Amino acid sequence: MKxxxxxxxxxxxxxxxxxxxxxxxxxxxxxxxxxALAHDQSLAAARSQAESAQLDAAAARAQRWPTVAVDGGxxxxxxxxxxxxxxxxxxxxxxxxxxxxxxxxxxATVTVPVFTGGxxxxxxxxxxxxxxxxxxxxxxxxxxxxxxxxxxxxxxxRARKALEVAASNVRTLEALVGDIGAMYERExxxxxxxxAVQVALADARQNQLRAANAAxxxxxxxxxxxxxxxxxxxxxxESIPVPEGLPADLGALVQMATDQRTExxxxxxxxxxxxxxxxxxxxxxxxxxxxxxxYHYLENQFLDDEEFAAAGVGVRWALFDGGQSRxxxxxxxxxxxxxxxxxxxxxxxxxxxxxxxxxxxxxTRQRVEVTAESVEQAExxxxxxxxxxxxxxxxxxxxxxxxxxxVRALTNRDNATLDAGLARLRLARAVGSL
Numbered sequence: 389m390k391x392x393x394x395x396x397x398x399x400x401x402x403x404x405x406x407x408x409x410x411x412x413x414x415x416x417x418x419x420x421x422x423x424a425l426a427h428d429q430s431l432a433a434a435r436s437q438a439e440s441a442q443l444d445a446a447a448a449r450a451q452r453w454p455t456v457a458v459d460g461g462x463x464x465x466x467x468x469x470x471x472x473x474x475x476x477x478x479x480x481x482x483x484x485x486x487x488x489x490x491x492x493x494x495x496a497t498v499t500v501p502v503f504t505g506g507x508x509x510x511x512x513x514x515x516x517x518x519x520x521x522x523x524x525x526x527x528x529x530x531x532x533x534x535x536x537x538x539x540x541x542x543x544x545x546r547a548r549k550a551l552e553v554a555a556s557n558v559r560t561l562e563a564l565v566g567d568i569g570a571m572y573e574r575e576x577x578x579x580x581x582x583x584a585v586q587v588a589l590a591d592a593r594q595n596q597l598r599a600a601n602a603a604x605x606x607x608x609x610x611x612x613x614x615x616x617x618x619x620x621x622x623x624x625x626e627s628i629p630v631p632e633g634l635p636a637d638l639g640a641l642v643q644m645a646t647d648q649r650t651e652x653x654x655x656x657x658x659x660x661x662x663x664x665x666x667x668x669x670x671x672x673x674x675x676x677x678x679x680x681x682x683y684h685y686l687e688n689q690f691l692d693d694e695e696f697a698a699a700g701v702g703v704r705w706a707l708f709d710g711g712q713s714r715x716x717x718x719x720x721x722x723x724x725x726x727x728x729x730x731x732x733x734x735x736x737x738x739x740x741x742x743x744x745x746x747x748x749x750x751x752t753r754q755r756v757e758v759t760a761e762s763v764e765q766a767e768x769x770x771x772x773x774x775x776x777x778x779x780x781x782x783x784x785x786x787x788x789x790x791x792x793x794x795v796r797a798l799t800n801r802d803n804a805t806l807d808a809g810l811a812r813l814r815l816a817r818a819v820g821s822l
Contacts, residue, residue: 414623417541420614424537425530427615434529441515441522448515451508452501460494460685497682499702505674506667514664521657528650535817540610542810544624547603549802554596557795560770561589564787567778581784588788628809631816638746641819645742646735648820655731662724669717675705738818745815752808759801766790766797 425431467489501508564585571577608618616622635641646652681699688694706713773790776782816822 414625416625416627417538417629420537420541420610421534423614423616424533428533428613431526431529431533434526438519438522438526441519445512445515445519448508448512451511454498454500456496456498458494458496460492462490462492464490491687493684493686495682495684497680500679501676502679502701503675503677505671505676507671507674507676510664510668510671514661514668517657517661517664521654521661524650524653524657528654531650531817531820531822534822535813537610537613538628538810538813540606540613541624542628542806543606544603544610544622545626546803546806547599547606549806550799551596551599551603553795553798553802554592554599556798557592557791558589558596560791560794561585561592564774564791565589567774568784571778576780577784584784584788588791628806628813630809631812631821633821634812634816634819638743641746641815642739642742644821645738645819649738650820651734652731652738655727655734659724659727659731662720662727666717666720666724669713669720672713673706673709675703678702741818742815745811745818748811749808749815752804752811755800755804756808759797759804762797763794763801766794770794 565582568577568582568585572579572582607622611618611620611622635644678701679699680702681697683695683697685695770787770790770793773782773787777784777787813822
């Protein structure tokens with residue numbers, strides 16, 4: 389095989405794998421979303437964090453329940469102690485406290501909080517707010533994943549379209565090289581015309597190699613997103629789903645985003661959690677009252693009963709802690725204020741994102757309209773340029789410019805179509821309904 393034939397075989401082999409005919413079982417974007425939602429590790433991590441926050445909230449609610457504790461012990465002494473009656477001056481043999489040199493003891497205690505100054509209620513409210521915030525973050529991560537996967541999906545389609553255009557450019561230039569070569573052999577055109585087209589063909593083949601490599605890379609990135617082997621071949625459906633239920637009015641879209649974006653919900657719940665945590669800190673300096681009851685056992689030979697029950701009321705009041713609780717509460721209030729300010733900034737940023745996405749939808753719609761007929765016009769322009777050149781009325785420069793315009797028209801049409809589909813998904817993500 390000659391060197392130039394080998395160069396031609398490389399993209400041909402790639403084309404066989406990347407540009408096969410459409411398969412009946414082509415993957416859709418919905419199929420890709422289902423796979424990614426089931427296998428993506430970053431989304432799984434976000435969901436685990438949300439579950440962790442829910443468990444923390446359940447643990448906080450359990451503070452209201454009684455606490456039951458059981459303890460016991462066995463002790464061995466080298467010599468059991470006894471009562472000393474020597475001070476009485478009477479000849480009394482002091483009895484030992486325990487029956488031998490060892491003894492056992494145990495107890496079971498129940499403690500019920502009665503009054504905590506709102507500490508438990510605030511702790512529960514803070515934990516539940518963190519749980520709702522983590523759940524909102526998980527939903528946001530799911531929408532981010534869907535849009536990122538859509539971008540990767542469109543990236544594969546875009547790279548394959550670019551490869552198709554590059555292959556078409558190579559085929560056209562190969563035909564031109566054949567035609568001009570035949571004309572050169574009949575001495576109808578100068579050699580520099582043939583050389584110019586051959587150089588253009590070499591450049592086109594190089595672009596085809598680059599496009600084939602880009603198509604392989606984009607497919608590997610897409611496969612990684614859905615948890616498949618990087619080298620897995622895939623036939624993708626070219627249609628992109630259109631989000632439903634999106635209003636056309638920009639103001640309504642911004643309001644929808646304000647109501648639905650999970651980032652705002654997460655920040656709001658985070659601010660609420662900080663506020664409740666501040667209340668819990670302030671409650672620590674208030675009286676803490678609890679009821680206690682229990683059963684106790686002490687092995688001995690002096691008490692009339694080794695088993696006895698007890699009940700009582702416990703009060704703990706931190707009258708002075710050096711200002712620790714007050715300062716911690718103030719710090720948490722500052723965090724709440726900072727989170728509220730951050731939420732206001734994010735809300736403004738979301739409004740900007742919605743406006744940009746809305747304008748992007750309108751832009752791509754107009755681009756699709758503009759490029760709809762450009763391909764046919766470019767094809768006709770190339771046909772006329774070839775006829776004029778064959779009749780000796782045109783130049784090879786005009787011929788190559790016509791082919792360049794055709795390639796540009798194909799690229800613009802494909803990009804406009806794909807950008808239009810992706811722009812609609814970007815708008816759906818911007819309003820929080822993807």
